[in-house]
Amino acid sequence: MGVIRGVKVTRGGTSINHLLFADDCILFGIATMEEWNSLQGILKVYEKASGQFLNKEKTSVFFSINTPGVVKSSILAAGNSVACGSYERYLGLPAVVGRSKDEESVTHVLWECQAANDVWALSLNGVHKWKRGGMEFLQLWEKLLEGLDKNRLEEVAVQIRRVWLRRNTFVFENKLTCPRRLVSAATEALEEFKRANRRQGAVNQQDHRPSSRAGWVKPSAEFVKVNWDASTDLKRRRMGMGVIMRDENADPLLAVCDSRSNILTAEVAECYALWKPLQVCSELNVQKVIFEGDAKAIIEAVKNNEEDWSDIDPLIEDIRNVLSNRKDWFIQFDYRERNIVAHNLAKAALNLVRKEFGWKRFQIV
Structure with a gap:
């Protein structure tokens, strides 16, 4: 027992000493005379017990490139008519x-x-x-x-x-x-x-999420809150983005639906969806803003100043630069239940042919 050690695919992995498929067999071992003789003994026992004999014309011995020439010669000499060959392919797949x-x-x-x-x-x-x-x-x-x-x-x-x-x-x-x-x-x-x-x-964190009855939270005095979200159709490489701005009395001031093509990931879509309200508020010169979304990973990346060299890193850096130049602009996370208006606007934006932009004319329910 233990004389034929086989080979290991990875360091510390399981040893493999044979593979079987239909009437074919591949045997693995260490290139030593001890293992060779043990292997020949096992094959002779099998032939005697089963009445089946090894077809030496279809049998070859393959050595790794690290096997010394003296060892190869000794094993081949002991094998008599067993030929030395190269077992390159099996069932169309590379064996080496x-x-x-x-x-x-x-x-x-x-x-x-x-x-x-x-x-x-x-x-x-x-x-x-x-x-x-x-x-x-x-x-x-x-x-x-x-x-x-x-x-x-x-x-x-x-x-x-x-x-x-x-x-x-x-x-x-x-x-x-x-x-x-x-x-x-x-x-x-x-x-x-x-x-x-x-x-x-989301299922694992369900107990920590606000209930569906939990409403949107108003901003403090003199601030407006801008909620944003993205929806994606990656098969069409398309995204929709929704933005809703409300004041301290929860009155809607602005709503935007927009779309964008050639979007490959949800993360990139969320970044563009956040960039949209930043752009709008900058153009309107809104002074005190809380930007609220449910893309937790994106918001955390914006707040974290470390580079991660991902595809979204340039977008994240642009967003950071805008926020850093506005002392009364803040970004925060909240769950989907409190971001539902922006979410619905983003879904509707997926099928828009043209941009929709409204100022104090959207009725929010």
Whole structure:
């Protein structure tokens, strides 16, 4: 027991000593005479017990590039008619992962080949400018971990999976997905995953949210409160934004519906939705304003002065600059229940053909 140690895919991982598929078998072991002799003994016992014999014409021994030549010769000599070969592919997939020029490595498929580059060139995460070649996949992944923030890393991870599935579809079905469609599908899948997480988070925090009966809170004297929100249709790459301004008596002063195209993420949409009331209040020279929204992550990013190098960082920086120049402009978070008017305006804005702007003519219920 324990003579055949197999191989480990990762450091500290589970050892694998065989893989079976139909009538094929791949056996793994350390290149030593001790393991070779033990393996031959097991095969002889199997042949004697089952009456089935190894077909040596279809059997080959593959050595890693680190195996000394003396060890290779000894094992081959002991194997008699067993040939030394290269087990490059199985069922159309690469059996060897490495940097050999004659082998299709995982890194080549996902990162280096022209088909993969067509996909990365359309991505907005900046990795298409990175150097190609000269690394294995784990090295590539370490580089991605070091060079990307959480949001961009998530995008790359989803796109890597899509690139691999695209490659398999081409190999087995001879169909090649359009790179632009792949990037769009990856973006939609990631957004759906995030929405699911947000819904779960909303359920977990339900006890801490205000009840549906909790009304909008008036601003203090001399201030106006501007509520803002965004809605998105990522399939159409479109967003709507809604803005409602009310005074200390809860009287509506202004309402805006607007839309924007070429929006890829909900975070970018929320940033543009916040930028809209800042722009309007600046043009109207409103002096004392409380900007209130339910995009907690965006509001926290604005209040936090640290750079995060994400796609929204330039937008966040512009918003910070505007607020820093207005001593009586403040931004705060509140839940959707108290932001429902702006939310409804944003949903209506998704289907607007033209911008809607009203001054003291919107009836808010």
